[in-house]
Amino acid sequence: MVETGGDRGSGAIRRLPSAVPPRATIEMVARHCGVSRQTISNAINAPDRLRPATLHKVLQAIEELGYRPSHAARSLRTHATNVIGCRLLPSSHSGTGGVLDGWFHALCAAARSGGYDVLAFAAATDDEEIEVYDDLLRRRAVDGIILTNTHYLDPRPAWLLQHEVPFVAFGRPWGSANATHSWVDVDGASGTADAVRHLADLGHTRIGFLGLNKGSGVCDDRFQGWASAMRALGLATTGLVGRAEDGIASGRALTEKLLDGPRPPTGLVCVSDSMAVGAIRAVEDRGWIAGRDLAIVGFDDSPIASLLRPSLSSVRQPIVAVAGELVSELIAELSGVKRRPSRILRAPRLIVRESSGDRLSTPEITAFDEAPGPSHSVLARRSHFDTKSQQTPERIKKKGA
Amino acid sequence: MVETGGDRGSGAIRRLPSAVPPRATIEMVARHCGVSRQTISNAINAPDRLRPATLHKVLQAIEELGYRPSHAARSLRTHATNVIGCRLLPSSHSGTGGVLDGWFHALCAAARSGGYDVLAFAAATDDEEIEVYDDLLRRRAVDGIILTNTHYLDPRPAWLLQHEVPFVAFGRPWGSANATHSWVDVDGASGTADAVRHLADLGHTRIGFLGLNKGSGVCDDRFQGWASAMRALGLATTGLVGRAEDGIASGRALTEKLLDGPRPPTGLVCVSDSMAVGAIRAVEDRGWIAGRDLAIVGFDDSPIASLLRPSLSSVRQPIVAVAGELVSELIAELSGVKRRPSRILRAPRLIVRESSGDRLSTPEITAFDEAPGPSHSVLARRSHFDTKSQQTPERIKKKGA
DNA sequence: CTAGCGATTTTGAACGTTCATATGCAATAC
DNA sequence: GTATTGCATATGAACGTTCAAAATCGCTAG
Numbered sequence: 001m002v003e004t005g006g007d008r009g010s011g012a013i014r015r016l017p018s019a020v021p022p023r024a025t026i027e028m029v030a031r032h033c034g035v036s037r038q039t040i041s042n043a044i045n046a047p048d049r050l051r052p053a054t055l056h057k058v059l060q061a062i063e064e065l066g067y068r069p070s071h072a073a074r075s076l077r078t079h080a081t082n083v084i085g086c087r088l089l090p091s092s093h094s095g096t097g098g099v100l101d102g103w104f105h106a107l108c109a110a111a112r113s114g115g116y117d118v119l120a121f122a123a124a125t126d127d128e129e130i131e132v133y134d135d136l137l138r139r140r141a142v143d144g145i146i147l148t149n150t151h152y153l154d155p156r157p158a159w160l161l162q163h164e165v166p167f168v169a170f171g172r173p174w175g176s177a178n179a180t181h182s183w184v185d186v187d188g189a190s191g192t193a194d195a196v197r198h199l200a201d202l203g204h205t206r207i208g209f210l211g212l213n214k215g216s217g218v219c220d221d222r223f224q225g226w227a228s229a230m231r232a233l234g235l236a237t238t239g240l241v242g243r244a245e246d247g248i249a250s251g252r253a254l255t256e257k258l259l260d261g262p263r264p265p266t267g268l269v270c271v272s273d274s275m276a277v278g279a280i281r282a283v284e285d286r287g288w289i290a291g292r293d294l295a296i297v298g299f300d301d302s303p304i305a306s307l308l309r310p311s312l313s314s315v316r317q318p319i320v321a322v323a324g325e326l327v328s329e330l331i332a333e334l335s336g337v338k339r340r341p342s343r344i345l346r347a348p349r350l351i352v353r354e355s356s357g358d359r360l361s362t363p364e365i366t367a368f369d370e371a372p373g374p375s376h377s378v379l380a381r382r383s384h385f386d387t388k389s390q391q392t393p394e395r396i397k398k399k400g401a
Numbered sequence: 402m403v404e405t406g407g408d409r410g411s412g413a414i415r416r417l418p419s420a421v422p423p424r425a426t427i428e429m430v431a432r433h434c435g436v437s438r439q440t441i442s443n444a445i446n447a448p449d450r451l452r453p454a455t456l457h458k459v460l461q462a463i464e465e466l467g468y469r470p471s472h473a474a475r476s477l478r479t480h481a482t483n484v485i486g487c488r489l490l491p492s493s494h495s496g497t498g499g500v501l502d503g504w505f506h507a508l509c510a511a512a513r514s515g516g517y518d519v520l521a522f523a524a525a526t527d528d529e530e531i532e533v534y535d536d537l538l539r540r541r542a543v544d545g546i547i548l549t550n551t552h553y554l555d556p557r558p559a560w561l562l563q564h565e566v567p568f569v570a571f572g573r574p575w576g577s578a579n580a581t582h583s584w585v586d587v588d589g590a591s592g593t594a595d596a597v598r599h600l601a602d603l604g605h606t607r608i609g610f611l612g613l614n615k616g617s618g619v620c621d622d623r624f625q626g627w628a629s630a631m632r633a634l635g636l637a638t639t640g641l642v643g644r645a646e647d648g649i650a651s652g653r654a655l656t657e658k659l660l661d662g663p664r665p666p667t668g669l670v671c672v673s674d675s676m677a678v679g680a681i682r683a684v685e686d687r688g689w690i691a692g693r694d695l696a697i698v699g700f701d702d703s704p705i706a707s708l709l710r711p712s713l714s715s716v717r718q719p720i721v722a723v724a725g726e727l728v729s730e731l732i733a734e735l736s737g738v739k740r741r742p743s744r745i746l747r748a749p750r751l752i753v754r755e756s757s758g759d760r761l762s763t764p765e766i767t768a769f770d771e772a773p774g775p776s777h778s779v780l781a782r783r784s785h786f787d788t789k790s791q792q793t794p795e796r797i798k799k800k801g802a
Numbered sequence: 803c804t805a806g807c808g809a810t811t812t813t814g815a816a817c818g819t820t821c822a823t824a825t826g827c828a829a830t831a832c
Numbered sequence: 833g834t835a836t837t838g839c840a841t842a843t844g845a846a847c848g849t850t851c852a853a854a855a856t857c858g859c860t861a862g
Contacts, residue, residue, distance in 0.1 A: 071542040108523040307709070451840075476819090
């Protein structure tokens with residue numbers, strides 16, 4: 001009402017006295033306690049250079065004035081932004097609901113506690129993502145990048161390497177064995193192998209695998225875990241594999257085909273929860289019950305897994321831990337010390353629910369990541385074929401130059 | 402192998418000639434085409450001040466050198482960061498899976514096409530969130546904030562107002578009718594009213610409501626939609642309401658109680674999909690089928706809704722549109738023109754699936770949001786959204802002072 | 803008493819922009 | 833021919849830090 005008249009304020013009454021203190025600069029702090037700018041700067045960046053008495057005085061003044069170094073000024077001077085860039089995958093990507101949701105949250109938390117902020121951006125394609133990288137880097141808005149969703153023929157790592165951008169990938173450099181960048185990944189093979197052994201323990205011998213079409217590194221990895229576990233158990237694998245693109249419809253169709261085939265599986269390990277949901281659908285179509293007539297294990301432990309009826313056994317990725325490692329690796333990279341790229345593989349954990357037929361434990365809802373305690377109850381008797389240990393991340397030494 | 406010896410590089414051979422051009426500054430561009438700094442600056446920020454010939458020359462040089470203004474330098478000088486801060490809710494928050502996932506993605510996309518970047522951060526509590534605000538603002542790392550998940554007695558809007566931080570809220574200022582900030586929200590009442598009418602159309606007369614305990618603005622809103630639609634239809638409402646904290650267990654328990662009560666509902670409108678899932682559980686417990694023996698409608702259309710069996714009818718929020726409006730409102734706010742706060746309410750849309758008993762449409766999977774439509778994404782960086790949204794949202798006039 | 807030294811603090815410059823102002827130049831007005 | 837205007841471009845300063853180097857202080861040693 002009152003201010004309808006003029007548009008550009010004549011600048012008189014505008015701001016009330018207001019509780020907002022003028023934002024403190026380093027100069028103001030300096031004057032406030034009678035020392036020079038640089039001393040304030042040192043108090044923050046190299047406190048050991050100050051006499052204890054001075055340090056105390058300065059810190060108190062900083063506190064009093066609520067001073068924080070201006071991001072822009074500092075970053076202009078130091079050429080470091082303390083910001084990490086990370087692409088958000090299109091939400092459709094995680095078909096069965098947000099797993100990456102929790103991962104990203106953990107990523108932000110880890111970054112912040114390491115003194116970094118996360119700049120999030122959306123991109124629909126790899127090329128678009130590269131364009132954003134280019135923009136962010138030219139404007140010097142980020143120090144480094146967290147790369148997600150690596151795949152065969154991925155143009156992004158090469159681009160980043162060529163432009164000497166510090167980055168760490170979530171996901172192995174599929175297809176380029178001697179990549180020179182750091183990455184963190186989840187050992188899918190170990191997850192599917194666990195799933196196979198779990199089903200074998202329950203008495204299954206014909207355990208199938210529902211995977212993606214050739215060309216997915218993630219699926220190859222998980223397939224390989226299935227295959228080697230089957231081999232190790234002396235189980236035949238022919239006629240037990242179905243492949244298609246990811247999705248519920250695919251899962252349903254593939255399952256039908258396998259069940260109608262010459263060697264119908266009694267258990268099924270799936271490359272994703274979407275596939276597993278499809279498998280459950282197919283089972284329901286015949287009036288069967290998942291977990292009784294066909295044992296099904298998914299992958300990802302997406303939020304739906306525990307909501308489905310019967311609930312879905314699934315392999316859970318340690319996404320919080322992975323997020324933390326991605327951040328600390330990137331920060332290490334940014335610290336400038338030249339080191340050989342690290343390659344970190346983390347083991348996932350099978351969450352047993354109803355769909356695999358083991359009725360022992362059917363938790364209604366499970367926490368999103370590893371529970372703090374040693375809750376490995378169900379798999380008490382871990383049959384160990386290979387040496388993959390559960391908790392310690394496996395570090396693979398760089399092989400070739 | 403080769404580089405096993407020394408650790409700190411002696412700094413000789415390290416970098417190959419490399420395809421990385423030295424990052425261009427405004428000075429370099431200026432020299433490159435024989436004009437002054439300021440002319441380059443003008444070419445970017447006020448192109449109409451240049452003679453066409455000069456402009457052309459400069460733009461070409463910019464292109465050639467791949468110049469982009471340094472974020473830090475520009476932001477130091479202009480006191481604007483072109484960055485928006487936004488808190489990520491803990492992943493557990495969206496019980497049934499990532500709805501906010503898609504919202505956040507849309508937010509980032511909208512921001513970028515408006516010339517802004519999004520700084521994401523995690524916070525567990527409101528107080529922690531305020532601490533992060535304080536940090537970000539003191540360091541001048543963001544220009545403004547997108548606030549999510551508003552609720553009664555929310556300390557955040559007050560804090561932001563007091564500190565004169567530009568912000569827009571996703572969610573109404575529950576409990577403070579004459580709040581002076583802008584917000585965007587989804588008209589929950591309209592959603593539940595739609596749900597009620599849908600069920601009434603199917604012949605139901607005893608339509609219940611599963612809500613949260615008193616004190617949730619979101620629930621009050623949705624409840625109110627249910628209540629007024631019932632009243633408008635001349636249906637009695639007594640004995641048809643259950644309240645508890647959100648969750649599947651709650652939904653199940655409440656449903657049981659209602660079904661065992663004196664006036665068992667034949668239809669149920671739920672405040673959330675979690676509640677609805679609980680309701681489905683309760684129905685299953687009695688060997689009933691949702692949609693046949695009890696009609697159920699959820700709220701949020703979370704990813705599971707279409708995956709459940711029977712699939713869950715649910716009210717879908719136009720999260721992409723909301724994200725876009727939040728961003729454009731905030732940008733308007735940041736443009737500095739004093740305007741009365743805008744309050745935007747958008748209508749959600751009921752997605753009918755099996756659980757409500759209307760077998761007419763049972764899409765397997767539905768797209769996440771309204772079709773994109775004539776997207777404003779083409780706008781060049783730094784330009785602001787000019788006109789208010791394309792879809793004509795419903796605007797509520799500011800009432801009180 | 804003074805030189806010398808390390809610890810502490812200060813000073814001037816620079817980071818890369820944009821703002822405010824000044825200059826140059828061409829066209830118009832007197 | 834000179835003053836007046838308006839447009840196009842250039843110059844100096846400033847934004848708020850940290851870096852590099854210089855200055856000062858407090859001691860110990862000669």
